[in-house]
Amino acid sequence: xxxxxxxxxxxxxxxxxxxxxxxxxxxxxxxxxxxxxxxxxxxxxxxxxxxxxxxxxxxxxxxxxxxxxxxxxxxxxxxxxxxxxxxxxxxxxxxxxxxxxxxxxxxxxxxxxxxxxxxxxxxxxxxxxxxxxxxxxxxxxxxxxxxxxxxxxxxxxxxxxxxxxxxxxxxxxxxxxxxxxxxxxxxxxxxxxxxxxxxxxxxxxxxxxxxxxxxxxxxxxxxxxxxxxxxxxxxxxxxxxxxxxxxxxxxxxxxxxxxxxxxxxxxxxxxx
Numbered sequence: 001x002x003x004x005x006x007x008x009x010x011x012x013x014x015x016x017x018x019x020x021x022x023x024x025x026x027x028x029x030x031x032x033x034x035x036x037x038x039x040x041x042x043x044x045x046x047x048x049x050x051x052x053x054x055x056x057x058x059x060x061x062x063x064x065x066x067x068x069x070x071x072x073x074x075x076x077x078x079x080x081x082x083x084x085x086x087x088x089x090x091x092x093x094x095x096x097x098x099x100x101x102x103x104x105x106x107x108x109x110x111x112x113x114x115x116x117x118x119x120x121x122x123x124x125x126x127x128x129x130x131x132x133x134x135x136x137x138x139x140x141x142x143x144x145x146x147x148x149x150x151x152x153x154x155x156x157x158x159x160x161x162x163x164x165x166x167x168x169x170x171x172x173x174x175x176x177x178x179x180x181x182x183x184x185x186x187x188x189x190x191x192x193x194x195x196x197x198x199x200x201x202x203x204x205x206x207x208x209x210x211x212x213x214x215x216x217x218x219x220x221x222x223x224x225x226x227x228x229x230x231x232x233x234x235x236x237x238x239x240x241x242x243x244x245x246x247x248x249x250x251x252x253x254x255x256x257x258x259x260x261x262x263x264x265x266x267x268x269x270x271x272x
Contacts, residue, residue, distance in 0.1 A: 008140035013148040019100030019155060023147060024093040025140035028052075031086055036267065038074065038081035039257040041220035042176065042213065043095035044109060045074040046119070050135050052089030058082040061114025071119035071131055073105065075112030076207040078216055080258040092134060092143060098172065098206045099161055104154045108163075113207025126154070167191045168205045171198060175210065180218030181242040184210050218242055219252050226261065227268055234261055 006027040012020045021043050035057065038045070047054050048071050055068045060077035074081065076098065098109035105122045120127040130150050134143050161169065171191055175182055187210060188195045199209045206213060222241040225232060232240075238249040253261045 010141060010144040012144075013152070015152045016148050016155065019097055019103050020151060021095035021097060023095075023144045025091075025143060026093065027090045028085075028088060030088040034085040036083040036085050037258050037264070038083050039219075039223065039259075039264065040076070040078050040080070040216040041095075041223070042076075042180075042217040043097060043220070044076055044101055044112065046094040046096050047072050047074075047091055048094075048119075048131060048134055049089060049091040052087055052091070054089070054091075055084035055087075056081060056116045057084055059114060059116055064115040067116060067118070069116065069118055071127055072116050073101075073112060073119055073122065074116045075114055076109055076213075076216070077114045078208060078212045078256060079114075080256065081116070092147065094147070099164070099169075102161060102164065104151055108205050110204045110207045113203075123154075130154075164205060165201055167193065167198070168202050171202055171210060172206065172213065175214050176217055178214075179221055179242050180214040180216070182214065184214070215252070216256065219256055222249055222252075223264075226265060231265075 006029070008025040010023040010025075011017070012023060038060075040060070047069070049069075053068050053070050054072055056066050056072075058066055058081065060079040060081050073096070096104070101107055101109035101112065107122060118127075119130075123130070133150055134146050136143075136146065138146070171187055174187055174190065184195060184198075188198045191198055193201075199211075202213070203209045208216065218241055222237050222243070225237045225241065226234070234249060235246040238244075238246045241249070243249045243252075250261060253259060253264060257264055
């Protein structure tokens with residue numbers, strides 16, 4: 001676990017790790033009004049506000065309405081969300097896996113693609129109880145431990161990966177293991193499906209087609225490297241993460257984040 005400034009990072013307990021990749025506790029002071037670009041990645045985003053709210057100005061899917069949330073889930077997407085800045089806020093952010101959407105929230109991640117949904121619409125009264133539990137006084141590590149307990153209980157009540165085609169899980173894991181660099185034609189051949197059939201079922205479950213999922217996996221890995229304590233050069237990150245060159249990664253920042261890498265980094269502290 002690492003912390004810097006107003007943020008603290010933690011890893012979920014083993015029982016929760018298949019469903020949540022990381023926890024972040026954060027505090028944001030009041031500042032001038034602005035807009036934050038919510039960039040794509042290989043995880044859904046769950047935000048639990050301990051004070052303040054998240055105001056989503058525009059979803060990645062423009063057909064989905066904006067909204068203001070105290071507790072929300074953002075589905076997988078391959079374009080930026082626009083989120084209001086300026087009001088003070090304290091909260092917890094979770095990197096939810098697509099398997100976690102089924103196991104913890106009871107819905108396929110595909111139903112949340114490109115959208116932001118109030119947590120209570122998915123969990124009902126359990127969302128309020130979860131919020132009350134994690135909001136109890138304590139340090140960030142203590143809150144992370146309470147999250148572990150609460151999410152493990154949700155997983156025990158859920159359906160885990162029942163209903164997921166094993167070929168879809170295999171395809172996602174192969175893409176993830178390759179860092180998003182595996183060719184989709186090769187992946188389809190391994191699964192034994194046509195590219196079209198794979199794309200249809202993969203998108204229905206996760207919210208992204210395999211090619212888009214591979215792209216955001218690679219991009220998330222690059223963003224994590226750029227935010228590491230050493231802050232490596234963009235060219236080195238591009239080479240390490242499977243990009244053709246630095247210009248290729250720069251294009252992904254423009255397309256997926258709506259920002260340059262320099263602009264994106266200026267908003268974010270380095271992680272441990």
